[in-house]
Amino acid sequence: MKRCTRCVLPETYPGIRFDEDGVCNFCGRFKGVERLQQSIKKYRVRFEKILAENKRVGEYDAVMAYSGGKDSTFTMAVLKKEYDISFLALTLDNGFISPKSLDNIRNVVEGLGVDHIIYKPRMDTLGRLFLHSAKEDIYSRKGLERASSICTTCMGLVKFVALRYAIESSIPLIIYGWSPGQAPVEASIFRNNPEMIKTMQAQFTVPMKKIVGDEVDNYFLTEKHFNMPERFPYNISPLAFLEYDEDKILEYIKLLGWEKPDDTDPNSTNCLLNAMGIDIHQKRFGFHPYAFELAGLVRAGYMERDEAIARLDEKTDPDIIAMVKKKLDSAI
Numbered sequence: 001m002k003r004c005t006r007c008v009l010p011e012t013y014p015g016i017r018f019d020e021d022g023v024c025n026f027c028g029r030f031k032g033v034e035r036l037q038q039s040i041k042k043y044r045v046r047f048e049k050i051l052a053e054n055k056r057v058g059e060y061d062a063v064m065a066y067s068g069g070k071d072s073t074f075t076m077a078v079l080k081k082e083y084d085i086s087f088l089a090l091t092l093d094n095g096f097i098s099p100k101s102l103d104n105i106r107n108v109v110e111g112l113g114v115d116h117i118i119y120k121p122r123m124d125t126l127g128r129l130f131l132h133s134a135k136e137d138i139y140s141r142k143g144l145e146r147a148s149s150i151c152t153t154c155m156g157l158v159k160f161v162a163l164r165y166a167i168e169s170s171i172p173l174i175i176y177g178w179s180p181g182q183a184p185v186e187a188s189i190f191r192n193n194p195e196m197i198k199t200m201q202a203q204f205t206v207p208m209k210k211i212v213g214d215e216v217d218n219y220f221l222t223e224k225h226f227n228m229p230e231r232f233p234y235n236i237s238p239l240a241f242l243e244y245d246e247d248k249i250l251e252y253i254k255l256l257g258w259e260k261p262d263d264t265d266p267n268s269t270n271c272l273l274n275a276m277g278i279d280i281h282q283k284r285f286g287f288h289p290y291a292f293e294l295a296g297l298v299r300a301g302y303m304e305r306d307e308a309i310a311r312l313d314e315k316t317d318p319d320i321i322a323m324v325k326k327k328l329d330s331a332i
């Protein structure tokens, strides 16, 4: 398959064009590492200012959207140690957190001294949502350029459950462990506002309600939340402006008792469902749902191009997918 000679985006990626050197239009738009470094400095200052203004004003300083993967583990650990943030860590258990990852989660929250909630939506509802998002296009094509439909379902739930907690408990920040390829620096800090969130929420709830009915309202915001606009938190993805080096991250979190699970696909360090999401996405759209993220990491110099290609080429494990399908079928 033809790929951009600079990043790793394939010719099947929506809207891609190549110049005479085989460099894609997404790379063409990248303003260079020097400009990136300037932005990183600017955003770090902005982050520190927001933190200073919002520390110790709520019950906790921040909700950490904690998947138990390497990136969110590192993010939480660094912010706790270097910025003394008081966290409420929130893990959405989608029924497919790998057993090793659950051990990691426990080790890390215990070791860091962080309060932690595992939020587990009912499995029959989740099963129906996952199976439908596996079979049909229930979300906009644009969103699916960066994540599989199954991941999008899960992430929608994570984002809105985190927002509910933050608004209900007056917690001023929600921290995400997005890599700089998933959340580039320009998108790493923003204040949620009710109008924007209402629109975003409908993109999830409208298709989800067709599948499972009003039950999904439990996971999203209601009028009660929208009537407290002053409590809408910031969303922050600190890996965009902190140092991001995968080897150093793995080394750092190992000291917290975090071990790399060997039971997940190479693009996830916590979720067994991810393999199925990737498999379906590739068959349906002809490109890997992590291509955009990995291309961003390569472009900005965070990852070697060969490494990214190796991850994109790795075959998903049919045994994991079969196990996931069986559990989903029996859940509904």
Ligand SMILES: [Zn+2]
Pocket: 004, 005, 006, 007, 008, 009, 023, 024, 025, 026, 027, 028, 295
């Ligand atoms: Zn490119």
